[in-house]
Every structure is written in C-alpha cells, then in structure tokens.
Amino acid sequence: MADKTKKYYFYVLLCADQTLYGGFTDDLARRLATHNAGKGAKYTRPKTRRPLKMIYHEVFNDKSSALKAEYAFKHQSRAAKLKYLAGHNVKI
Numbered sequence: 001m002a003d004k005t006k007k008y009y010f011y012v013l014l015c016a017d018q019t020l021y022g023g024f025t026d027d028l029a030r031r032l033a034t035h036n037a038g039k040g041a042k043y044t045r046p047k048t049r050r051p052l053k054m055i056y057h058e059v060f061n062d063k064s065s066a067l068k069a070e071y072a073f074k075h076q077s078r079a080a081k082l083k084y085l086a087g088h089n090v091k092i
Contacts, residue, residue: 004061006026007060007061008060008061008062008063009026009028009057009058009060009066010057010070010073011028011032011056012056012057012085013032013044014092015049015050017048017049018092020078020081021035021041022070022081023041028057032054036051055085055090055092
C-alpha cells in the first residue's frame with residue numbers, strides 16, 4: 001500500500017553558468033546536496049554548472065504528477081521557463 005503522507009517535488013535549480021535544471025525528488029535537501037556533490041544528473045555534474053541553487057519547488061501528493069510537471073518544464077524554451085518562474089514570483 002502506498003504511503004499517503006509521502007510528498008513528491010518538482011524543483012528548479014539555477015546553475016552557476018546561469019542555465020536552469022528541472023527535476024523531481026521526494027527529498028529536496030538530499031537531492032540538492034547530491035547535485036552539488038557532482039553525483040546528480042548528468043547535466044549538473046560538470047564543475048562549470050556548480051554550485052547549484054534551488055530557486056523553486058512545487059509539492060505533489062503523487063509521483064506521477066511531479067514527473068509530469070518536470071517533463072512539461074524541461075520541454076519548454078528558456079524564455080518559456082523564465083516566464084513560468086516569473087509567474088511563480090521567482091526572480092533570476
């Protein structure tokens with residue numbers, strides 16, 4: 001039986017090279033630490049992209065919804081990503 005109290009997150013990182021990375025996790029602090037240790041996603045491993053700063057996250061009650069939010073974000077242009085973030089009061 002699934003844990004109904006478990007939360008899932010879609011998050012956005014601002015990389016040191018000013019690029020954006022979107023991901024999903026069930027533990028924001030652990031995931032950010034993993035990315036900053038160079039052991040996260042392939043995109044965030046290069047030293048030129050670190051340190052990374054978490055600039056946005058959304059919480060979901062199920063993994064599927066968090067993954068859908070991540071997918072939708074990743075498949076946008078940078079301009080659309082910036083507009084999305086601005087719409088959620090995130091200033092870069």
